[in-house]
Amino acid sequence: MMAEELSLSVFTIEVDRKPVVAFAARKYSEAETLCADQRIRDKLSSAQSGGKPLCDELATLRVRLANPDEKNRY
Secondary structure, three states: OHHHHOOOEEEEEEEOOEEEEEEEEOOHHHHHHHHHOHHHHHHHHHOEEOOEEOOOOOOOEEEEEOOHHHHHHO
């Protein structure tokens, strides 16, 4: 019930310290759970930038609050 009362915050997933995706969640723990989900890694592995995958099996993913620019773009 309390989670329903919280407003959404914007978080960013970084791959090897590079921001790649912003999303909304109510709590940091929810954002961490999403970041740790294998399906997210799989989607980032299939997405490309400059002909290279955004993520591979050795990449380090972490989540943080989005900075103001990322939040505005979201």
